[in-house]
Amino acid sequence: MKKEYILYFDSGTSNTRAYLLDREFRICDSAKRAVGSKDSAIAGTNRVLIEGMKALYDQVLAANSLTDGDVEAIYASGMVTSPYGLKEVPHLVLPMTVRDFADSLYPFHEDTCFHRDIFLVPGLKTLSDDFSFVNNLRGEEIEIIGALEELKAERDVENVVMLMPGSHTHGIYIQGDQITGIISNFTGELFYALKQDTILSPVLTSDSLELDEAMVRKGIENLERFGFNRALYICHAMRIFEQGTPQQRLSYGESVIMGGVRQSLEYYCEHFWKECRTVALVSDEFMYRLFSMILEGSRYIDRIIWMPISDGKSYGVSGLKKIVSLKGERHE
Incomplete structure (x- = not known):
């Protein structure tokens, strides 16, 4: 039977959201749960995060009358690659093209609850001999790629700083198709x-x-x-x-x-x-x-372009679609 769905986790410090996507990466359903890397840090084990994500996974599947066998692949971004996430994955070092980034997904076999591969999206960092110019981010990288895809489709932009306010406000410098710098x-x-x-x-x-x-x-x-x-x-x-x-x-x-x-x-x-x-x-x-x-x-x-965010729109999902399409393959 052809597997028709993809599951994408956007997991932060305190909360995790799961998106059920069809093969065209359209959002079919989503759900949120108050579990994140902070809970792993407090508990001293990532078991609480894994179990919370699995419960969220089961919830989304059950709500849509699906089983694990209907899901082609699972992806996760954000704090899942931190020391208190699913698996610590080193940040990728900038500069880097979007295509190079797409080739850097990390396959992690989770055998406690999921018993299958989860493809992790690494964070990004800049290096310098002067620590004053060291920056890093986790979670925003996939949103950057999704927002950039929309930005380039609608605007004539080559050199742009993508500013993303949040708990940390990151400015990401993009030149053409290359992510070249971060300021956090x-x-x-x-x-x-x-x-x-x-x-x-x-x-x-x-x-x-x-x-x-x-x-x-x-x-x-x-x-x-x-x-x-x-x-x-x-x-x-x-x-x-x-x-x-x-x-x-x-x-x-x-x-x-x-x-x-x-x-x-x-x-x-x-x-x-x-x-x-x-x-x-x-x-x-x-x-x-x-x-x-x-x-x-x-x-x-001298130019500010607004890219609105809302509950019904995910630049993370758009970014995932882009990197999977660039990778040119479906993961089993």
């Missing part, structure tokens, strides 16, 4: 820590998704004028002395916390990525508006 920034996790465990919590806690453009500009101005620590204190002082509305204070705080991404990006564009004038922002609408304001007036970036 500590952002979402920093925002969360400041919001949860500091006196800035009242400022950074807001249900509003509106941004005050003047306060975003002020945050960038003070970040460059005073540095991060003083600029962030001003955010606290605004609340103490009742300056501005809650929306304005949040806009200022977001700008200070995320503004370092502009600083690092401009440094790289000045010294390394000199042919780049375009940023492709893979994000939700809020982050698109925020970074449009943050990058306004940049000497190095």
Whole structure:
């Protein structure tokens, strides 16, 4: 009987999503489970992750009246290749073409629960004699390839930084079909820590998704004028002395916390990525508006392309389709 389906896991630190795909890589179904590499780290064994992924696998198959025999291949990306994932797989070193990347899938035979091969997507890294220029990512690499495929189909772009806000905000430099560099920034996790465990919590806690453009500009101005620590204190002082509305204070705080991404990006564009004038922002609408304001007036970036993300769309799935098609074979 012909096997008609592919199962793709996108597994992070805290959550794992499973996508059931047909042979054309169209999403037939998906499900999410609160299990990730963090759970393996806490338990001291990856058994909890493997069992959680298998339960998610069984759930998706059962919901579609399928069995393991209907699944042609299983792929997984993200933190599954970390020390607390399914199998630690070394990062691939940039620069690298998309075609070279497609040839680097790692076959891992999981014999505890699945009893079959799972093809793991490695992360990426840059190397340097100066540790100041070392960067790495896991999980975003397959999304980059999927987003790049869409970007090249719709836009005339050769040299572009793909900016992906998240717990870490990565900027990935792409020249043609070659991924040449990464710059990684500590952002979402920093925002969360400041919001949860500091006196800035009242400022950074807001249900509003509106941004005050003047306060975003002020945050960038003070970040460059005073540095991060003083600029962030001003955010606290605004609340103490009742300056501005809650929306304005949040806009200022977001700008200070995320503004370092502009600083690092401009440094790289000045010294390394000199042919780049375009940023492709893979994000939700809020982050698109925020970074449009943050990058306004940049000497190095004069074009921003928004690539929206949503629950019903996965650049990871698009990236998987691309690398499997380049590999030119189906895995048994």
